[in-house]
Amino acid sequence: MDVAILGIAMSDFAPRPELPPSEVVYPVVKAALADAGISMDDLESIVSCSQDIYDGRTISSMGVNEVIGGYLRSESKVAGDGLLALMYGAARVASGEYDLTLVIAHCLESIGNPHAVTNGSFDPYVQRQLGIDSTVAAALQASAFYARGGLGPDDAAEVSARASAKAVANPRAFRSKAHTAADVAASPVVCGPLRELDGTPITDGAVALVLAGPNRTGDRPVWLRGIGTTTDTFWTDRDLTSVDALRGADARASKLAGLTAADCDVVESASRWAHEQLMHLPALGLDPHADVNPSGGQLGGCPVTVVGLARAAEAALLIREGATNALAHAPSGIANQQHAVAYLSKERR
Amino acid sequence: MRGGRGGQRVTELRFPDEPVFVDQTLTLEYTYGAGKEAAHYLAALKEGRFEGTHCPRCDRAYLPPRPVCGICYVECDGWVEVGPEGTITGVTVVEVPFVDPITGKQREVPYGFAFIRLDGASTNIFHFMNETDRTKLGVGMRVRPRFAAERTGSLADVEGFELIGPATGGEA
Amino acid sequence: MPEVAIVGTGQTKHAPKRPDVNIPEMLREAVDRALSDAGVTFAEIDAVCFGNMDLFEGLAQNEHWLASTFGAEGKPLVKFNTGGTVGTSTAMGAYYFAKAGLYERVLVCGFQKQAEGNSQGAITTVGDPIWERPMMAGAIGNHAVMASTYAADSGITEEQAAKVAVKARRNACLNSNAHLQLPDITVEDVLASKTLAYPIRMLDMCPTSNGACAVVMAVDGVAQKLAARPAWVAAVAGAHDQTFQGDSPKRMSEMRSLIQVRKKLYDKMGITDPVKQFDVAEIYEPQTYAELAMCENLLFCPPGGGGAFIDSGIPYMDGELPVNPSGGVLSTNPIGATALIRVAEAAMQVMGRAGDHQVKPDVRMALATGYGGNAWTDAMILTSERPS
Numbered sequence: 062m063d064v065a066i067l068g069i070a071m072s073d074f075a076p077r078p079e080l081p082p083s084e085v086v087y088p089v090v091k092a093a094l095a096d097a098g099i100s101m102d103d104l105e106s107i108v109s110c111s112q113d114i115y116d117g118r119t120i121s122s123m124g125v126n127e128v129i130g131g132y133l134r135s136e137s138k139v140a141g142d143g144l145l146a147l148m149y150g151a152a153r154v155a156s157g158e159y160d161l162t163l164v165i166a167h168c169l170e171s172i173g174n175p176h177a178v179t180n181g182s183f184d185p186y187v188q189r190q191l192g193i194d195s196t197v198a199a200a201l202q203a204s205a206f207y208a209r210g211g212l213g214p215d216d217a218a219e220v221s222a223r224a225s226a227k228a229v230a231n232p233r234a235f236r237s238k239a240h241t242a243a244d245v246a247a248s249p250v251v252c253g254p255l256r257e258l259d260g261t262p263i264t265d266g267a268v269a270l271v272l273a274g275p276n277r278t279g280d281r282p283v284w285l286r287g288i289g290t291t292t293d294t295f296w297t298d299r300d301l302t303s304v305d306a307l308r309g310a311d312a313r314a315s316k317l318a319g320l321t322a323a324d325c326d327v328v329e330s331a332s333r334w335a336h337e338q339l340m341h342l343p344a345l346g347l348d349p350h351a352d353v354n355p356s357g358g359q360l361g362g363c364p365v366t367v368v369g370l371a372r373a374a375e376a377a378l379l380i381r382e383g384a385t386n387a388l389a390h391a392p393s394g395i396a397n398q399q400h401a402v403a404y405l406s407k408e409r410r
Numbered sequence: 411m412r413g414g415r416g417g418q419r420v421t422e423l424r425f426p427d428e429p430v431f432v433d434q435t436l437t438l439e440y441t442y443g444a445g446k447e448a449a450h451y452l453a454a455l456k457e458g459r460f461e462g463t464h465c466p467r468c469d470r471a472y473l474p475p476r477p478v479c480g481i482c483y484v485e486c487d488g489w490v491e492v493g494p495e496g497t498i499t500g501v502t503v504v505e506v507p508f509v510d511p512i513t514g515k516q517r518e519v520p521y522g523f524a525f526i527r528l529d530g531a532s533t534n535i536f537h538f539m540n541e542t543d544r545t546k547l548g549v550g551m552r553v554r555p556r557f558a559a560e561r562t563g564s565l566a567d568v569e570g571f572e573l574i575g576p577a578t579g580g581e582a
Numbered sequence: 583m584p585e586v587a588i589v590g591t592g593q594t595k596h597a598p599k600r601p602d603v604n605i606p607e608m609l610r611e612a613v614d615r616a617l618s619d620a621g622v623t624f625a626e627i628d629a630v631c632f633g634n635m636d637l638f639e640g641l642a643q644n645e646h647w648l649a650s651t652f653g654a655e656g657k658p659l660v661k662f663n664t665g666g667t668v669g670t671s672t673a674m675g676a677y678y679f680a681k682a683g684l685y686e687r688v689l690v691c692g693f694q695k696q697a698e699g700n701s702q703g704a705i706t707t708v709g710d711p712i713w714e715r716p717m718m719a720g721a722i723g724n725h726a727v728m729a730s731t732y733a734a735d736s737g738i739t740e741e742q743a744a745k746v747a748v749k750a751r752r753n754a755c756l757n758s759n760a761h762l763q764l765p766d767i768t769v770e771d772v773l774a775s776k777t778l779a780y781p782i783r784m785l786d787m788c789p790t791s792n793g794a795c796a797v798v799m800a801v802d803g804v805a806q807k808l809a810a811r812p813a814w815v816a817a818v819a820g821a822h823d824q825t826f827q828g829d830s831p832k833r834m835s836e837m838r839s840l841i842q843v844r845k846k847l848y849d850k851m852g853i854t855d856p857v858k859q860f861d862v863a864e865i866y867e868p869q870t871y872a873e874l875a876m877c878e879n880l881l882f883c884p885p886g887g888g889g890a891f892i893d894s895g896i897p898y899m900d901g902e903l904p905v906n907p908s909g910g911v912l913s914t915n916p917i918g919a920t921a922l923i924r925v926a927e928a929a930m931q932v933m934g935r936a937g938d939h940q941v942k943p944d945v946r947m948a949l950a951t952g953y954g955g956n957a958w959t960d961a962m963i964l965t966s967e968r969p970s
Contacts (some may be wrong), residue, residue: 079444081443081444083478110799112643113440114637118710119637120665122712125478126822126824127824128478130480133823133839136820137674140661140662142642145661149678151682153610153682156583158678158818177439181642181643182643190432204951291656292646292654292656292659295650298650361443393643394646399659429601436640440711480824499732502723502730503779504778504779505776505777505778507721508718508719509706509708511703511718521719524727525727525731526828533828533829534828534829536714536715536719536828537717549734563914565717574849
């Protein structure tokens with residue numbers, strides 16, 4: 062895959078319910094264009110990423126249409142994690158039909174009721190009536206995972222504590238106070254075995270990347286070497302402790318990239334709940350307590366939908382600062398049914 | 411990827427004679443941020459004025475207001491007063507019931523509804539017309555706003571528009 | 583980067599309601615038919631692109647719930663959700679993925695089961711919550727206002743618009759999948775139908791339908807093994823307008839997004855005389871006036887000439903450029919699938935598989951368009967010859 066990341070911009074991640082989507086998104090698009098050294102006149106192709114149920118608006122891309130340059134340009138909305146939008150943007154460039162593509166993800170987690178919003182994705186015939194939401198599914202997954210033996214809530218607490226320390230050092234992340242594993246264990250139970258500090262705070266934000274083909278890469282490109290995704294069955298049709306979909310996504314991305322996680326000096330792997338990281342890292346061939354997520358990761362505060370693109374953005378920034386290879390990963394769906402993985406590098410394949 | 415082991419085999423699937431329906435109500439509540447343009451626009455509206463945001467490159471005046479002119483992709487540089495009178499650019503009398511998204515109640519029919527280009531604006535707003543006889547309404551007619559008796563700085567300060575005269579015959 | 587073709591299509595029999603199937607079952611009907619038409623199994627599909635307006639059935643992130651319905655377990659899955667254009671956006675997505683060399687065989691599918699949700703309530707949320715919702719008049723109010731602008735610009739008469747309604751529902755009688763099939767419909771029937779919001783009468787408007795559509799795309803080298811006459815994707819374009827409903831000065835007579843798309847496609851394909859050069863067009867016409875306005879914007883006739891165009895006979899099944907031989911959106915509108923149905927119908931024409939509504943044996947170039955959002959446009963040109 063011969064696609065480069067030319068421009069990178071991220072908003073701060075924090076609840077800002079007073080801002081409409083256009084005001085969250087416009088500064089990020091403006092900054093990404095400036096970072097790429099291009100103007101909107103140079104662009105013809107845009108991939109947006111948002112979820113209608115979070116924005117409370119059907120065709121949620123309409124709210125940001127004009128500020129992302131939609132007028133007379135070819136823009137489509139991917140409704141899913143930002144890494145999937147990145148994959149589509151990369152395909153538009155790799156197809157040869159566009160030299161440049163803007164990928165822009167946004168999400169406003171703070172304006173709706175997260176319980177009702179996540180309840181919406183459960184089976185409407187036999188599951189939603191239970192009042193179930195994504196937290197309950199995550200708790201069931203954590204419970205099943207811990208029951209396998211080996212790793213437990215104390216391990217998750219450590220993951221959370223480490224993430225908070227890194228988040229504090231990252232100006233974009235929401236968490237501004239580090240906490241210890243003991244703090245996690247003492248925090249209120251949200252839905253057993255999940256405790257409040259095992260999770261991710263509610264935030265709003267946006268991330269934009271400008272992608273370029275080999276003719277327009279500028280002088281410090283970050284190469285998107287490979288990207289892939291795999292989907293598992295719906296949560297009640299599978300073993301919740303399975304990470305087959307992550308292995309599948311990694312295999313696809315790795316094959317295109319000619320890289321594996323072991324080759325990466327930076328790993329940005331998203332987990333909404335700390336136990337998920339204990340599941341994800343071994344699937345990537347890493348130790349469950351491997352030192353990853355220099356940004357603080359999703360646990361530091363980053364909204365769903367945006368989170369995968371934010372991982373790629375954080376990884377890309379570190380490559381500009383001297384890292385060689387990076388992996389960006391984000392899951393999506395109830396109990397992480399789908400996974401996407403991207404490999405970035407200073408070096409072109 | 412599939413879990414579970416087979417249970418007892420069902421050899422004959424029987425469907426009910428009548429289809430089974432599951433009734434559900436999904437209640438979604440949102441608090442939408444109005445943004446900074448809204449504050450200025452509504453303050454002007456409270457004083458009986460319409461203002462739009464201005465593009466310094468193409469000189470367009472936008473209602474509803476917005477931070478960026480999407481045509482030029484340039485930040486709007488300020489506000490321009492427009493109207494209050496305007497011209498109908500599209501019009502109808504609605505006869506089918508429709509649930510008002512704000513009140514949750516059916517709107518009473520018939521009601522007039524139009525695209526209106528306020529004098530000086532580059533875009534159309536849409537609003538209600540107090541005329542319900544469609545033979546009296548037409549593209550090109552001149553209109554003026556009907557403000558609420560008490561204005562509070564919300565869009566409801568404008569109750570609708572009314573005709574002030576026949577069509578201009580000019581560009582719609 | 584390989585060329586990409588459509589090698590199979592499938593649709594449900596679109597209907598006012600489908601109490602006999604649940605949502606996964608309904609979608610599966612179209613998927614099974616497309617796979618069968620293409621002669622591929624689930625195992626041979628490399629990736630799935632899926633499009634649907636979840637909120638219309640009160641669902642969210644439903645691509646995950648439906649993963650098994652379209653065989654996405656163990657596979658890449660990307661969901662699109664762009665409004666009325668979702669079907670074409672999804673097909674375009676699959677095209678770019680295949681063209682980029684990521685996948686060789688992609689399943690594209692979409693559906694809408696509008697009888698089972700409050701689609702009007704969901705469509706209402708298309709309006710900006712601050713600026714538009716307090717004054718909205720629903721889709722019909724909007725369409726009526728737009729039609730009035732076009733009528734004022736073009737001088738088109740009610741009778742001419744009614745002819746479009748008649749053409750559509752009679753064409754639908756030759757399409758076994760179409761929802762609204764009215765063999766005896768006349769202009770008088772249309773003019774006598776209930777006025778919803780003048781000038782839009784009941785029979786001027788598209789129905790709300792329940793249905794699904796799927797197509798299989800394959801790359802050069804694979805496509806030729808799967809279909810005797812693949813429908814090659816020769817050109818693709820998309821464009822948006824500005825943000826709010828009233829932003830476009832002449833929203834129908836000069837549909838800015840459609841004009842932009844037309845320029846790109848016609849430039850690429852060297853189209854100077856579309857009536858001659860296209861063999862068939864499946865365009866996304868939400869109402870009768872819109873069909874004629876779109877024909878003007880596509881240069882099927884001169885500006886203001888929409889009325890004369892329908893009077894001329896050119897867009898009829900036996901005319902020089904049949905427009906919507908399938909019956910179009912005016913006959914069938916399950917929103918999440920509607921634009922994909924345009925692509926599927928155009929592909930069926932090129933592949934020679936349109937049965938009773940096949941316009942002629944040798945269809946070489948077909949146009950499919952999508953419309954939605956705030957006057958947004960997508961379009962694809964399909965050809966019988968592989969692009970070089």
